[in-house]
Amino acid sequence: MTTATAATPTAIDVRSLSKSFGRKRVLEEIAFTIAPGERITLIGPSGSGKSTLLRHLVGLTAADRVGSRITLLERTVQSDGRLLSAPRRERCRVGYIFQNFNLVNRLSVLQNVLIGRLGRMPRWRALSARFSADEHRMAHEALARVGLHDLAAQRANTLSGGQMQRVAIARALVQEAEIILADEPIASLDPKSAREVMDILRRINEEDGRAVVVSLHQIDIARQWCDRAIALKRGRLYYDGPTRALTDQRLAALYDDAGLEEL
Ligand code: ADP
Ligand code: MG
Secondary structure: OOOOOOOOOOOEEEEEEEEEEOOEEEEEEEEEEEOOOOEEEEEOOOOOOHHHHHHHHOOOOOOOOOOOEEEEOOEEEEEOOEEOOOOHHHHOOEEEEOOOOOOOOOOEHHHHHHHHHHHHOOHHHHHHOOOOHHHHHHHHHHHHHOOOHHHOOOEHHHOOHHHHHHHHHHHHHHOOOOEEEEEOOOOOOOHHHHHHHHHHHHHHHHOOOOEEEEEOOOHHHHHHHOOEEEEEEOOEEEEEEEHHHOOHHHHHHHOOOOOHHHO
Protein backbone atom coordinates (compact mmCIF):
# COMPACT_ATOMS: atom_id res chain seq x y z
CA MET A 1 0.00 0.00 0.00
CA THR A 2 2.89 2.34 0.62
CA THR A 3 3.95 2.58 -2.99
CA ALA A 4 0.60 2.18 -4.72
CA THR A 5 -0.13 5.89 -4.75
CA ALA A 6 3.41 7.26 -4.75
CA ALA A 7 4.26 9.00 -8.00
CA THR A 8 7.11 7.35 -9.90
CA PRO A 9 9.85 9.93 -10.50
CA THR A 10 10.22 10.95 -14.12
CA ALA A 11 12.98 12.75 -15.98
CA ILE A 12 10.74 13.78 -18.88
CA ASP A 13 6.96 13.64 -19.08
CA VAL A 14 5.27 14.85 -22.26
CA ARG A 15 1.46 15.03 -22.51
CA SER A 16 -0.66 15.89 -25.49
CA LEU A 17 2.02 17.87 -27.31
CA SER A 18 0.91 19.33 -30.64
CA LYS A 19 2.62 21.96 -32.75
CA SER A 20 1.82 23.67 -36.04
CA PHE A 21 3.83 26.17 -38.03
CA GLY A 22 1.21 28.16 -39.91
CA ARG A 23 -1.16 25.55 -41.32
CA LYS A 24 1.44 22.80 -41.23
CA ARG A 25 0.93 20.32 -38.39
CA VAL A 26 4.43 19.21 -37.27
CA LEU A 27 3.67 17.37 -34.01
CA GLU A 28 0.37 15.68 -33.22
CA GLU A 29 -0.66 14.64 -29.72
CA ILE A 30 2.76 13.34 -28.68
CA ALA A 31 2.94 11.68 -25.25
CA PHE A 32 5.67 9.67 -23.53
CA THR A 33 7.52 9.36 -20.25
CA ILE A 34 11.25 8.89 -19.66
CA ALA A 35 12.58 7.73 -16.30
CA PRO A 36 15.69 9.19 -14.65
CA GLY A 37 18.78 7.39 -15.91
CA GLU A 38 17.17 6.07 -19.10
CA ARG A 39 19.03 6.02 -22.43
CA ILE A 40 16.84 6.49 -25.47
CA THR A 41 17.07 7.17 -29.19
CA LEU A 42 14.59 9.25 -31.11
CA ILE A 43 14.34 8.10 -34.71
CA GLY A 44 12.29 8.90 -37.77
CA PRO A 45 12.67 10.18 -41.33
CA SER A 46 13.86 13.69 -42.06
CA GLY A 47 11.05 16.14 -41.38
CA SER A 48 9.22 13.80 -38.99
CA GLY A 49 9.52 16.30 -36.12
CA LYS A 50 12.52 15.08 -34.07
CA SER A 51 14.25 18.47 -33.79
CA THR A 52 10.98 20.26 -33.09
CA LEU A 53 10.22 17.81 -30.29
CA LEU A 54 13.68 18.24 -28.72
CA ARG A 55 13.37 22.04 -28.97
CA HIS A 56 10.13 21.84 -26.98
CA LEU A 57 11.92 19.90 -24.26
CA VAL A 58 14.61 22.55 -23.77
CA GLY A 59 12.00 25.30 -23.70
CA LEU A 60 12.94 26.90 -27.02
CA THR A 61 9.45 26.41 -28.46
CA ALA A 62 5.95 26.47 -26.98
CA ALA A 63 3.27 23.95 -27.93
CA ASP A 64 0.03 25.25 -29.38
CA ARG A 65 -2.65 23.18 -27.78
CA VAL A 66 -4.56 23.62 -24.54
CA GLY A 67 -3.98 20.46 -22.54
CA SER A 68 -0.31 20.09 -23.51
CA ARG A 69 2.17 19.73 -20.70
CA ILE A 70 5.91 19.06 -20.42
CA THR A 71 7.42 18.18 -17.07
CA LEU A 72 11.19 17.85 -16.63
CA LEU A 73 12.61 16.46 -13.38
CA GLU A 74 9.24 16.92 -11.67
CA ARG A 75 8.98 20.57 -12.72
CA THR A 76 6.39 21.68 -15.28
CA VAL A 77 8.22 23.76 -17.90
CA GLN A 78 5.25 24.41 -20.18
CA SER A 79 1.53 23.80 -20.09
CA ASP A 80 -1.42 24.72 -22.29
CA GLY A 81 0.96 26.17 -24.87
CA ARG A 82 2.69 28.57 -22.47
CA LEU A 83 6.36 28.45 -21.50
CA LEU A 84 6.75 28.76 -17.74
CA SER A 85 9.84 30.76 -16.94
CA ALA A 86 12.32 28.84 -14.83
CA PRO A 87 15.23 30.20 -12.81
CA ARG A 88 18.52 29.99 -14.73
CA ARG A 89 19.84 27.29 -12.42
CA GLU A 90 16.78 25.14 -13.16
CA ARG A 91 17.30 25.49 -16.89
CA CYS A 92 20.87 24.20 -16.49
CA ARG A 93 19.50 20.84 -15.44
CA VAL A 94 18.87 20.08 -19.13
CA GLY A 95 21.83 20.11 -21.52
CA TYR A 96 21.39 20.36 -25.28
CA ILE A 97 23.90 19.16 -27.84
CA PHE A 98 23.56 20.37 -31.41
CA GLN A 99 24.40 18.68 -34.68
CA ASN A 100 26.67 21.60 -35.58
CA PHE A 101 28.42 21.66 -32.13
CA ASN A 102 27.70 25.35 -31.34
CA LEU A 103 31.18 26.22 -30.12
CA VAL A 104 32.64 29.72 -30.04
CA ASN A 105 35.36 29.42 -32.68
CA ARG A 106 37.71 32.13 -31.45
CA LEU A 107 37.73 30.80 -27.85
CA SER A 108 39.92 27.99 -26.56
CA VAL A 109 38.63 24.50 -25.90
CA LEU A 110 38.81 25.18 -22.14
CA GLN A 111 36.88 28.46 -22.43
CA ASN A 112 34.21 26.71 -24.50
CA VAL A 113 33.78 24.16 -21.72
CA LEU A 114 33.68 26.85 -19.03
CA ILE A 115 30.73 28.47 -20.84
CA GLY A 116 28.72 25.58 -19.39
CA ARG A 117 29.21 27.14 -15.92
CA LEU A 118 27.70 30.52 -16.82
CA GLY A 119 24.10 29.54 -16.10
CA ARG A 120 25.15 28.16 -12.72
CA MET A 121 26.65 31.48 -11.57
CA PRO A 122 24.92 34.46 -10.05
CA ARG A 123 24.21 36.89 -12.88
CA TRP A 124 26.71 39.52 -11.68
CA ARG A 125 29.54 36.99 -11.78
CA ALA A 126 28.43 35.52 -15.12
CA LEU A 127 28.73 39.01 -16.65
CA SER A 128 32.39 39.23 -15.70
CA ALA A 129 32.91 35.58 -16.77
CA ARG A 130 35.61 35.14 -14.15
CA PHE A 131 35.87 31.48 -13.34
CA SER A 132 37.12 30.10 -10.03
CA ALA A 133 39.91 27.57 -9.58
CA ASP A 134 37.23 24.98 -8.79
CA GLU A 135 35.49 25.71 -12.07
CA HIS A 136 38.74 25.36 -13.97
CA ARG A 137 39.33 22.02 -12.25
CA MET A 138 35.82 20.85 -13.25
CA ALA A 139 36.42 21.88 -16.85
CA HIS A 140 39.76 20.03 -17.00
CA GLU A 141 38.14 16.93 -15.49
CA ALA A 142 35.33 17.07 -18.05
CA LEU A 143 37.88 17.38 -20.87
CA ALA A 144 39.74 14.37 -19.51
CA ARG A 145 36.50 12.39 -19.52
CA VAL A 146 35.94 13.09 -23.19
CA GLY A 147 39.60 12.36 -23.97
CA LEU A 148 40.66 15.93 -24.80
CA HIS A 149 42.71 16.98 -21.75
CA ASP A 150 45.75 17.73 -23.91
CA LEU A 151 43.83 20.13 -26.18
CA ALA A 152 42.56 22.53 -23.47
CA ALA A 153 44.53 25.53 -24.74
CA GLN A 154 43.82 25.00 -28.44
CA ARG A 155 41.39 27.25 -30.33
CA ALA A 156 38.04 25.57 -30.96
CA ASN A 157 38.14 26.13 -34.73
CA THR A 158 41.27 23.98 -35.09
CA LEU A 159 39.46 20.83 -33.94
CA SER A 160 37.93 18.04 -36.00
CA GLY A 161 34.15 17.60 -35.95
CA GLY A 162 34.38 14.66 -33.57
CA GLN A 163 36.59 16.64 -31.18
CA MET A 164 34.18 19.61 -31.34
CA GLN A 165 31.28 17.40 -30.39
CA ARG A 166 33.28 16.03 -27.45
CA VAL A 167 33.90 19.62 -26.28
CA ALA A 168 30.14 20.21 -26.46
CA ILE A 169 29.60 17.15 -24.27
CA ALA A 170 32.23 18.37 -21.77
CA ARG A 171 30.34 21.68 -21.61
CA ALA A 172 27.10 19.83 -20.73
CA LEU A 173 29.03 17.94 -18.02
CA VAL A 174 30.31 21.10 -16.26
CA GLN A 175 26.80 22.52 -16.56
CA GLU A 176 25.84 19.53 -14.37
CA ALA A 177 22.95 18.72 -16.69
CA GLU A 178 20.85 15.87 -15.33
CA ILE A 179 19.19 15.31 -18.69
CA ILE A 180 21.20 15.43 -21.90
CA LEU A 181 19.38 15.90 -25.20
CA ALA A 182 21.40 15.55 -28.39
CA ASP A 183 19.97 16.39 -31.80
CA GLU A 184 21.68 14.22 -34.42
CA PRO A 185 25.06 14.68 -32.71
CA ILE A 186 26.87 12.36 -35.12
CA ALA A 187 25.16 13.32 -38.38
CA SER A 188 28.22 15.09 -39.79
CA LEU A 189 30.91 12.81 -38.33
CA ASP A 190 32.95 10.01 -39.88
CA PRO A 191 32.14 6.50 -38.55
CA LYS A 192 35.09 6.36 -36.11
CA SER A 193 34.37 9.79 -34.57
CA ALA A 194 30.66 8.92 -34.46
CA ARG A 195 31.42 5.76 -32.49
CA GLU A 196 33.60 7.71 -30.02
CA VAL A 197 30.87 10.31 -29.43
CA MET A 198 28.19 7.65 -28.95
CA ASP A 199 30.49 5.75 -26.52
CA ILE A 200 30.98 8.90 -24.44
CA LEU A 201 27.22 9.55 -24.39
CA ARG A 202 26.69 5.95 -23.28
CA ARG A 203 29.24 6.30 -20.48
CA ILE A 204 27.77 9.50 -19.07
CA ASN A 205 24.44 7.71 -18.95
CA GLU A 206 25.77 4.51 -17.35
CA GLU A 207 28.32 6.03 -14.97
CA ASP A 208 26.49 9.19 -13.91
CA GLY A 209 22.89 8.04 -14.24
CA ARG A 210 21.98 11.06 -16.38
CA ALA A 211 19.04 10.54 -18.74
CA VAL A 212 20.31 10.78 -22.32
CA VAL A 213 18.07 11.18 -25.37
CA VAL A 214 19.74 11.16 -28.78
CA SER A 215 18.05 11.66 -32.13
CA LEU A 216 19.64 9.51 -34.80
CA HIS A 217 19.31 8.50 -38.38
CA GLN A 218 21.26 5.27 -38.19
CA ILE A 219 19.04 2.49 -36.89
CA ASP A 220 21.92 0.01 -36.62
CA ILE A 221 23.66 2.37 -34.18
CA ALA A 222 20.41 2.88 -32.24
CA ARG A 223 20.01 -0.88 -31.85
CA GLN A 224 23.49 -1.30 -30.39
CA TRP A 225 23.37 1.81 -28.26
CA CYS A 226 20.16 1.58 -26.25
CA ASP A 227 17.21 -0.63 -25.34
CA ARG A 228 14.40 1.80 -26.04
CA ALA A 229 13.54 3.84 -29.12
CA ILE A 230 10.85 6.41 -29.72
CA ALA A 231 9.99 6.82 -33.41
CA LEU A 232 8.15 9.69 -35.04
CA LYS A 233 6.44 9.50 -38.40
CA ARG A 234 4.94 12.66 -39.88
CA GLY A 235 4.72 14.24 -36.43
CA ARG A 236 2.97 11.33 -34.77
CA LEU A 237 4.34 8.86 -32.26
CA TYR A 238 4.81 5.81 -34.47
CA TYR A 239 6.64 3.53 -32.02
CA ASP A 240 7.80 3.54 -28.42
CA GLY A 241 9.42 0.32 -27.27
CA PRO A 242 12.43 -1.97 -27.33
CA THR A 243 14.94 -1.24 -30.10
CA ARG A 244 15.31 -4.97 -30.72
CA ALA A 245 11.59 -5.19 -31.58
CA LEU A 246 12.04 -2.63 -34.36
CA THR A 247 11.85 -5.23 -37.08
CA ASP A 248 12.83 -4.56 -40.67
CA GLN A 249 9.15 -4.59 -41.53
CA ARG A 250 8.36 -1.89 -38.94
CA LEU A 251 11.30 0.17 -40.12
CA ALA A 252 10.23 -0.12 -43.74
CA ALA A 253 6.80 1.21 -42.76
CA LEU A 254 8.38 3.99 -40.70
CA TYR A 255 10.48 5.17 -43.62
CA ASP A 256 8.09 4.31 -46.46
CA ASP A 257 7.38 7.92 -47.48
CA ALA A 258 10.97 8.98 -47.40
CA GLY A 259 12.32 5.89 -49.16
CA LEU A 260 14.53 3.20 -47.67
CA GLU A 261 17.73 4.99 -48.59
CA GLU A 262 17.02 7.18 -45.52
CA LEU A 263 18.12 4.23 -43.39
P1 ADP B 1 13.40 16.36 -38.18
O1 ADP B 1 14.29 16.90 -37.13
O2 ADP B 1 12.78 15.04 -37.84
O3 ADP B 1 14.05 16.31 -39.53
P2 ADP B 1 12.01 18.87 -37.88
O4 ADP B 1 11.49 18.91 -36.49
O5 ADP B 1 13.23 19.65 -38.17
O6 ADP B 1 12.16 17.35 -38.34
O7 ADP B 1 10.90 19.41 -38.86
C1 ADP B 1 9.58 18.88 -38.91
C2 ADP B 1 8.77 19.69 -39.90
O8 ADP B 1 8.55 20.99 -39.34
C3 ADP B 1 9.44 19.92 -41.24
O9 ADP B 1 8.47 19.82 -42.22
C4 ADP B 1 9.97 21.33 -41.13
O10 ADP B 1 10.03 21.93 -42.38
C5 ADP B 1 8.95 22.00 -40.23
N1 ADP B 1 9.50 23.11 -39.42
C6 ADP B 1 10.41 22.98 -38.42
N2 ADP B 1 10.67 24.18 -37.86
C7 ADP B 1 9.91 25.07 -38.52
C8 ADP B 1 9.72 26.51 -38.42
N3 ADP B 1 10.38 27.23 -37.51
N4 ADP B 1 8.85 27.07 -39.28
C9 ADP B 1 8.17 26.35 -40.18
N5 ADP B 1 8.30 25.03 -40.33
C10 ADP B 1 9.15 24.39 -39.52
MG1 MG C 1 16.29 17.41 -37.19
